[in-house]
Amino acid sequence: MSQSLFFHPDLSLKNIILPEEESKHLIRVLRKQKGDIIQLMDGKGNLALARIEEDHPKKCLLLITEISLKEKNRNYHFELVIAPTKNMERIEWMLEKCCEIGIDVIHFINCENSERSKLNLERLEKICISAIKQSKQFYLPEIQPLVDFKTFIEKSKSKDSTKLIAWCETNQTETIQSKLSKIENQHLIFMVGPEGDFSNNEINIAKANGFTDVSLGNNILRTETAGLYACVAASQLL
Amino acid sequence: MSQSLFFHPDLSLKNIILPEEESKHLIRVLRKQKGDIIQLMDGKGNLALARIEEDHPKKCLLLITEISLKEKNRNYHFELVIAPTKNMERIEWMLEKCCEIGIDVIHFINCENSERSKLNLERLEKICISAIKQSKQFYLPEIQPLVDFKTFIEKSKSKDSTKLIAWCETNQTETIQSKLSKIENQHLIFMVGPEGDFSNNEINIAKANGFTDVSLGNNILRTETAGLYACVAASQLL
The missing domain is CATH 2.40.240.20 (Hypothetical PUA domain-like; domain 1)
Known part of the structure; x- marks a missing residue:
């Protein structure tokens, strides 16, 4: 088929x-x-x-x-917000995997420590189409063009979702699985920063605008690994 | 550092x-x-x-x-058993991610429908070393050389672990998260087949030797995505 x-x-x-x-x-x-x-x-x-x-x-x-x-074959909504990696292959691979597992929207943000400010959206869309065909799904994730961190935060204010943010040097010990087991709506926005991590300023802005920080465990994960980790967590726990 | x-x-x-x-x-x-x-x-x-x-x-x-x-920074044990993909890059990427997230042993098996029967173990070890350095871990996963499916099953008999197997056409509806929430030991062996899937014969052999089948959700995942999915599940649920 x-x-x-x-x-x-x-x-x-x-x-x-x-x-x-x-x-x-x-x-x-x-x-x-x-x-x-x-x-x-x-x-x-x-x-x-x-x-x-x-x-x-x-x-x-x-x-x-x-x-x-065809009906959507899952009952939760997952949006990933991520800064593109310097080596774009890393994000492309992650996106393919997220599509297979289940993702509704991917937002790309430009952060203070970002190392890439250009995206080939057409190429990313092809990857998504191929991945949903492969995994026998009928809903194509939405790919949002790259915007500045602050623009995204402004835009996300009106959304009634659980909003989580992960970064490397957090003191937060509550894990994503603990957070997800407590949330009431099935609508998650998960934000992960660039390879150089979020700046303190960005973290403060996110926290002042409805984002809660969360731990992804003891290991330091690469940007794209963190995005994928959250995608699997959403699929298993929402 | x-x-x-x-x-x-x-x-x-x-x-x-x-x-x-x-x-x-x-x-x-x-x-x-x-x-x-x-x-x-x-x-x-x-x-x-x-x-x-x-x-x-x-x-x-x-x-x-x-x-x-240094102490190991997790209290569970995860072994992945997987058939190498035709395009080895897919397994390499998965292995890097599994190392970041947490894996103890990776076993490679040769199945009836396998499309690759050679592995560059040295290259795989380099990927593991680099990934554990990157994620600030001090324990290198063990990489087992490629063996025939039946040889692996024989070898695994003596291991007192929870043994799960995933394949595409399973009728099993119990999810991996449900299975993992019930197990008592923190020791998981998870097996995933080649791109052409396990044969019926292989599935029967696995089931007759302590493996239980499990669902990874409604979507059809690629071999390497299934391996990664199980790795994240172990990290979140064990």
Whole structure:
């Protein structure tokens, strides 16, 4: 099934022309032909059956014949807020894993000690699409563009979520599992800082705006490991 | 501190000659000189102070001046049993993360559907050393060479541990967090199969030899994601 599951953001259309890369994959690699049926998903829960009308290897034309809405297969909401790592591969790998395990939104923040201020959002989206296909999910996580730390804090004020922040030099001993076992809503925003850690100023701002600090255990985790750790914690404990 | 923390497997010696790569790093990159003090660990809990006696960039000579034993900073034992992935980078990344989070032994198994039957153990050990240095731990996980599935099962019989196995098409609905919340000893062996999954025969053999199946949630996780997921679960729930 996963071999012929394709992504298109808008399944409200009757006819769809697949982009060049997907057309090539479908016609040249999978060798599908006119009349064959494939599956399409839009990352918003819709799964469609579509028939190949024109098996053009650069702009394959599809006709949607059936569409159904899939339920989300978990009952919690997890948003990760993270500073991109200098070596972007680290974040890409983490994002793939978070998608497999379950994540709703990823926010990227620019901190005082950040070492990267540019992101290739298109590449990140491709990673997410591939990961949700792989793990048989139908909801695509939202990827937010990079914003300054303070901008994010302002924006998060209105959200009625449990907000946690983790950093290396914290004195906090209460673990994330202890915190998560006590929360009442199933809606978590988890923030983790850059490789050079948050500045004291940033920690103070976060704490003054609804974030509580939390321990991820005795070991010092890398940025992307901390993000993944929180994602697994949410999946196991919410 | 981490910049001048070096690894040597035998700190029972008074004098140590660092291998070429580490000597070069210490003398050429960090520009340490005769008389400078560095830290050494052996991955068995020992942390030593050592003075540079000869600042040779290929075979730096050290004298150990002080040694202390660090306690393990967790009270559970986690062994992961996994089939190497075709693309070895996936396992390497997972191993780095498992080391950061906490793992005692990693076993590699060769299954019916395995796509890789060779491992570079030296490279894997380097990844582990680097990860434990990074996360400020003093115990190096044990890396077991690749053995056949059945050989591993035979070997594991004598171990008095909780033994769990995860695979994709399981009907098991009891989650790993539920299982782990009930176990009495803090000693877990967790087994995850190759990308092509375990064969029915392998699952039957495992179950007949003390392994219980467990669910990792609704999503289909990749091999290396499943291993990491179990590692985080052990760290949070044992």
